[in-house]
Amino acid sequence: MHVVKGMAPAAVAAALLVIAACEQPNAVNPQKSVAVARTPDSWVGCDAGEKFTGGGRVDPPGIGKVTFGFNIHAPDCGAGGIKGQLQVVYHETQTLNHSLTMEHFASFPSDQGGKCGEWDGTLRQKDVFAGSGWTDHHYFIQVCDNGEPGHGVDTFLFTIDDAGDGTHNNVMPAIVLTGGNIQAHK
Amino acid sequence: MKLMKRLYGIGLLLAAVPALAAQKGLTTVTGSSVAASVKHAGVMQQFAVANLPTGGGQMAADTNGIVTTQFSSPSIAAVTAGEADSDGLGSQQSVATASNVSLLGGMITADRVVGIASVISNGNKSSGDYDGSVITNLTVNGTLVSGSDFTPAPNTKMTIPGGYVVLNEQASAGHGKGTNVSVNMIHVYLSSGDEIVVGAASSSIQ
Numbered sequence: 001m002h003v004v005k006g007m008a009p010a011a012v013a014a015a016l017l018v019i020a021a022c023e024q025p026n027a028v029n030p031q032k033s034v035a036v037a038r039t040p041d042s043w044v045g046c047d048a049g050e051k052f053t054g055g056g057r058v059d060p061p062g063i064g065k066v067t068f069g070f071n072i073h074a075p076d077c078g079a080g081g082i083k084g085q086l087q088v089v090y091h092e093t094q095t096l097n098h099s100l101t102m103e104h105f106a107s108f109p110s111d112q113g114g115k116c117g118e119w120d121g122t123l124r125q126k127d128v129f130a131g132s133g134w135t136d137h138h139y140f141i142q143v144c145d146n147g148e149p150g151h152g153v154d155t156f157l158f159t160i161d162d163a164g165d166g167t168h169n170n171v172m173p174a175i176v177l178t179g180g181n182i183q184a185h186k
Numbered sequence: 187m188k189l190m191k192r193l194y195g196i197g198l199l200l201a202a203v204p205a206l207a208a209q210k211g212l213t214t215v216t217g218s219s220v221a222a223s224v225k226h227a228g229v230m231q232q233f234a235v236a237n238l239p240t241g242g243g244q245m246a247a248d249t250n251g252i253v254t255t256q257f258s259s260p261s262i263a264a265v266t267a268g269e270a271d272s273d274g275l276g277s278q279q280s281v282a283t284a285s286n287v288s289l290l291g292g293m294i295t296a297d298r299v300v301g302i303a304s305v306i307s308n309g310n311k312s313s314g315d316y317d318g319s320v321i322t323n324l325t326v327n328g329t330l331v332s333g334s335d336f337t338p339a340p341n342t343k344m345t346i347p348g349g350y351v352v353l354n355e356q357a358s359a360g361h362g363k364g365t366n367v368s369v370n371m372i373h374v375y376l377s378s379g380d381e382i383v384v385g386a387a388s389s390s391i392q
Contacts, residue, residue: 053242055267055279056302057318065298065322067281069265071244087246087265091298094261094285096248128250128261148306150277151317179302179318183277185269 046077048107048115049184052143056180058156060172064092068156068180070143072119074105082119086141088158094128097160100136107184112153114146115184125160137161140168143182150181213271213307215242215278217389219264221249222284224256225381234264238278242269256382261285270391274309280387282371289374289382293346298322301371301385307363312391314358314367319385321371326351349376364392 055069072084086099101121120140138161146153159168221234236245248263268278282301305314324331338353355370371385
C-alpha cells in the first residue's frame with residue numbers, strides 16, 4: 001500500500017479507499033467490490049502537467065482483458081475547460097464505455113518518479129452480453145506515466161458508479177499496462 | 187502467384203499506415219484501428235474504424251452483431267489516441283479488438299482478438315512495439331492452436347482450404363527519429379482474391 005505524493009488529505013483518503021478497494025480481486029461485479037467515493041475537493045492541482053494521452057491493454061485479476069484509449073487536455077488546470085475523450089472496453093463482459101464529459105482534473109508526481117493524471121466525468125455504458133442499452137454513469141480514472149515503454153511500468157485505474165448512488169462500486173485497481181503506453185505531455 | 191499475393195498483402199498492410207506529414211522538424215503522429223475488414227468480390231467492407239484526427243486526440247468506434255458470410259462477431263471495437271508536443275515528445279497507440287470471432291463459417295475462430303500498435307518519441311529517438319497483442323483460444327481448421335492467450339510469432343503462415351492465413355502480420359519501418367508500426371492479428375488470403383482481416387492497428391510518429 002502506498003500514498004501518492006502531492007495529494008491533499010481528502011485526496012489521500014479517497015486514494016486509500018481506492019487502494020483498499022484494489023485489494024478486492026473483482027471489480028466488474030459490483031457485489032464483490034468496495035464502494036469508493038470521490039468528491040471535487042479531492043482535486044490537487046496540476047503539478048505534473050495538463051495533458052495526457054494513452055492507449056493499450058490491462059489484465060486486472062478477476063476482470064480479464066480491458067483495452068482503452070484516451071486523450072485529455074486541461075489548460076489552466078481545467079479552468080480553461082477540459083477537452084478529451086475516453087473509451088474503455090471490458091472484453092470478458094463485452095462492456096463498452098465512452099466518455100460523455102470530463103469534469104475535474106488533477107495531476108501529481110507518481111511515487112515511481114513519473115507523472116499521474118486523474119479526472120472524472122460521466123460516461124455511456126453498454127453491456128453487449130447482457131443486451132443492455134446505453135446507460136449513463138459517473139466515472140473516475142487515474143493514469144500514471146512511469147517511463148518508456150509504457151507496458152510494464154505505466155498504470156491505469158478506473159472506477160464507475162454502476163448503481164448511480166454516488167459511490168463507485170465498480171472498481172478496477174491500478175494495474176500495470178500489458179501493452180500500449182501512457183504519455184504525460186509537458 | 188503466391189509471392190505476388192503476399193506482396194500485395196504487405197502492400198495493403200503498409201497502406202494501412204496513414205499518410206505521413208512531410209513537414210520537416212515537426213513531430214506528427216498518425217494512427218488508425220480497424221477491428222475487422224472483409225474484401226469480397228473486389229468490394230471492401232470495414233467494421234469499427236477509428237482514424238486519429240489531424241493534430242492528435244482520440245477517436246473510437248464500435249459495432250455489435252456483425253454477421254457476414256465471411257466473418258461474424260458479436261462485439262468489435264477500435265480506438266486510437268495520441269499527440270505530439272512542439273518539442274518532439276509524442277506517443278500514439280492504436281487498439282483494435284474483436285470478441286468471439288468466426289471466419290469462413292467457423293474455419294477460424296477465436297474468443298478474443300486484440301491488436302495493439304504503439305509508438306513513442308522523445309524528440310530525438312522513436313520506437314514502436316506490438317506488445318499486448320494477443321489471440322485467445324484460436325482454432326484453425328477445427329484444430330485448437332492455443333487454449334489460452336496466444337501471441338503467434340510474427341507473420342506466422344498457416345494453410346487453410348482455399349488459401350492461407352497469416353497470424354500476427356507485422357510491418358514496421360523507421361526506429362530512428364520516426365517509426366511506423368502496423369499489425370493485422372488475423373489476415374486471411376483466399377485464392378479467389380477475397381481477404382479477411384481482424385485486429386488491424388497502426389501507429390506512426392515522424
